[in-house]
Amino acid sequence: MILACKDLHKAYGIDVVLDKITFHLEEKEKAAIVGVNGAGKTTLFRVLTGETSADGGEYYMKKDATLGYMAQNQQTESTRTIYEEMLSVFEKILETEKLLREMENKMGTLVGQELSDKMEEYSRLQHFFEQNDGYSYQSRLRGVLKGLGFGEADFNRPLSQLSGGQKTRIFLGKLLLSKPDILLLDEPTNHLDIASIEWLEDFLRSYDGAVLIISHDRYFLDRIVTKVVEIEHKKSYIYNGNYSFYTQQKEINREIQQKAFDNQQKEIKHQEDVIRTLRSFNREKSIKRAESREKTLEKIERVARPEALPDQMRLTLSPLIISGNDVLHTEDLSKSYGGNKIFQSVGFDVKRGEKAAIIGPNGVGKSTLFKMLLREVTADSGIIRLGTNVHVGYYDQEQQKLDETKTIFAEISDTYPNLTAGQIRNVLAAFVFTNDDVFKPISALSGGEKGRVSLAKIMLSKANLLMLDEPTNHLDMFSKEVLENALNCYEGTVVYISHDRYFINKTAEKILELSPNGVTQYTGNYDYYLEKKAEQARNEAERAKEAGMSSSISPVAVSETKVDWLKQKEQQAAERKLAAKISRLEQEIEETESAIVKADEAMANASTDYTKAQQIFEEKTKLEEHLELLFAQWEELQ
Known part of the structure; x- marks a missing residue:
């Protein structure tokens, strides 16, 4: 055991944040602290x-x-x-x-x-x-x-x-x-x-x-x-x-606890009814029996009622009107900034009802592409076409669409002036903003709270194409699950950027992998995308193996496709040679390090023989210089 907590308690004034926190961590163990936003997770870290x-x-x-x-x-x-x-x-x-x-x-x-x-x-x-x-x-x-x-x-x-x-x-x-x-x-x-x-x-x-x-x-x-x-x-x-x-076991534990509580309450009520009936007979024997049952009832160890789950937002998404079947078409899009090409040859289609996730490394231009689709950034080339009756609802990960000078209530009422105060309060209550919370200024909200306000605005928009940029950022796990369920039940179309692989897995029906040279489409969720990527890697390995077994290439005219194939084989052969060279270098590094250790031992044993020690020292210096050279070569190859 390397770390342990027992009955940790932390309060700020009368506000108790942590109470009886108990757990331990073994050496090399990997553990998670989970809970809703505001549960006290970061406070626990600060205590530790x-x-x-x-x-x-x-x-x-x-x-x-x-x-x-x-x-x-x-x-x-x-x-x-x-x-x-x-x-x-x-x-x-x-x-x-x-x-x-x-x-x-x-x-x-x-x-x-x-x-x-x-x-x-x-x-x-x-x-x-x-x-x-x-x-x-x-x-x-x-x-x-x-x-x-x-x-x-x-x-x-x-x-x-x-x-x-x-x-x-x-x-x-x-x-x-x-x-x-x-x-x-x-x-x-x-x-x-x-x-x-x-x-x-x-x-x-x-x-x-x-x-x-x-x-x-x-x-x-x-x-x-x-x-x-x-x-x-x-x-x-x-x-x-x-x-x-954890999620499965938590649900099971809660069901077991609720069932045990309900059964005990049922039994207690039954015994209380029997006791009342016995007392109503008003006879000595029946009264004694009632008193005996009362004593037995008092000794029962009561099962605690399961505590109410933390308040969760309630999100229902529904389009006001149905769009045409062709919702979004892009073709040959490109974008550069100051001579630096971000991407080119980007093209894809999104049909009505599809949930498409755009993925790719940081800096590849996902948010730039989104802004191009929203007409906020001009494409250098290409076509962007929205279909018939398409109405867009946009969720911005930076929440820049929210006015920091307004309250939550004013943000909703100014955007949707036809709503009554009661209707606005009901909507905000669904997103866990109640009582005076609705009058908090936007500037005072956390990232998660701003996210909930933005989702409330999207729900009210009745859009039939949702464009979501990192929608799960700042949301706690329970809110993410609510959003997942809402999107899965949504009859409109969704295009979103996300790094949340769990979220992608639960909601995406199409993966659009963006690279500097275009988009690769995968018709499935994130697990399907991983399977296809692994299958591609296996196929490339097989082709490389077959190429290695070929002794010659027929000197007949080859098509452009075959030229590409041959280039790919050459590249794969070069990669195999590189891997072999790295392996040999690593072996030589290991041998040189062992030789240096032996030289140290020999120097220690020859400390009284100056000539021998000097000779060993010079050999060791050469070994160290050689090792530095090997590491430099290894880094360059890597």
């Missing part, structure tokens, strides 16, 4: 990090265990470049490396005991350097940066030029490289595209320490965690499984 103190209970952390914490929208302020900032994680290794080089230069002038003492100190430093991945820290750094979506061209960019989301990714990268024994991650996927999220999943699954995650990304949690700690009504509940197991 010591940022705030608990008012009661206790928590334990293993002696000498290191803890790393990433808060939401964590910012890194620095005048350094991205690479320099990431390199700061290895400050001790860099200092050790510098000291080792200085000692190597100095040892050539020493003899006798002075040399022996210096070599012993050198050996200790060398051991620290090797134990802390001194020979591979640069390749680890580059791997993490690339995994989080930064290319080689970004490495020398100053941090001052980065967006808030990019700075958050830099902080996450530094935290992962520092390798603490316990990682606390609060919404780590917020600023990552799907490829980076998948990389982070693989990284965390193989991470050698314990990980505790707050996340609304259900697909992410399904792939990583083996325990879920739910905070509901200020208390904690433990589920030993992934997110899907």
Whole structure:
């Protein structure tokens, strides 16, 4: 056990946030903290990090265990470049490396005991350097940066030029490289595209320490965690499984508890009816029997009524009129900014009733494409055509369509002036805005609350084509499920951008994968898309294998299709050669590192023989120089 909490209690004045929070985390265990927005998840993290103190209970952390914490929208302020900032994680290794080089230069002038003492100190430093991945820290750094979506061209960019989301990714990268024994991650996927999220999943699954995650990304949690700690009504509940197991088991547990409560209440009512009947007989024996039953009834251990579930929004989407069958047609769209081509040759069709998800890496132009479809950005070329009777409802992930100077009530009433005050209150109550909450200014709302206001406006719009840009951002898990159900029941057409793979899996019937060279369509949900991608990879591997077995190519005239096929084979052959070269380099790196370790041992044994020690030292220096060269070659090939 590396971390444990028992009966943690936290309150702000009379407002109790956490009460009797109890759970533990084993070494290398991966667990999630879940609950509705405002349940106290981030407050719990702040207690564990010591940022705030608990008012009661206790928590334990293993002696000498290191803890790393990433808060939401964590910012890194620095005048350094991205690479320099990431390199700061290895400050001790860099200092050790510098000291080792200085000692190597100095040892050539020493003899006798002075040399022996210096070599012993050198050996200790060398051991620290090797134990802390001194020979591979640069390749680890580059791997993490690339995994989080930064290319080689970004490495020398100053941090001052980065967006808030990019700075958050830099902080996450530094935290992962520092390798603490316990990682606390609060919404780590917020600023990552799907490829980076998948990389982070693989990284965390193989991470050698314990990980505790707050996340609304259900697909992410399904792939990583083996325990879920739910905070509901200020208390904690433990589920030993992934997110899907938690949702199923929670429903089962609630049904069991409700059934037990109902059955007991039925039995209590029956006994009370019997007691009243016995007393009504007004005879000595019947009264004694009634008193006996009363004593038995008093001794029954009462089953607690299941606490009411947190308030959830209620969303019903319905188009005012039915559109034509052809809802959206695009053809040969392209867009460039300042000579930098974002995408080209984009074309696809969306029919009435379809739910289409646009996916692709950050920076590929998904939001730009959306704005082109909405006529907010002009295409450089191509055709965009909306069908007959198509009326668009737009959900903006940045909520820029909301007026920050207005209250929630005014935002709805100004947009839909025909609604009465009572109707507006009823609509807002469906989105969990009640009483005086409806008069909160938009500027004071959280991201999730703004999202609910935007969804309320879309519901009232009665649009028959919904254009949704990251609709699940900032929504808690329960609200996401409500939105999923509403979209699945919606008779209109939906086109949306999302990085939420669970959401895509539940709602999409078509995947539009955007790349710089166009759109690839997959008719199915996210799991179907993954199957097709895997099938394509297998087919390419098979074709590569067949190409490797071919001894010659017939010298007859070939078609353009076959030329493309041959080029593909050549590329695959080059990739196989590259993989073989990398494998040989890795083997040579391993052998060279072993030779350096043996040289260290030989130097320690020959510390009294100056000539021999000097010879071994020179050999070791050559090995280290060769190792640096190997790592440089390996990084270049990667």
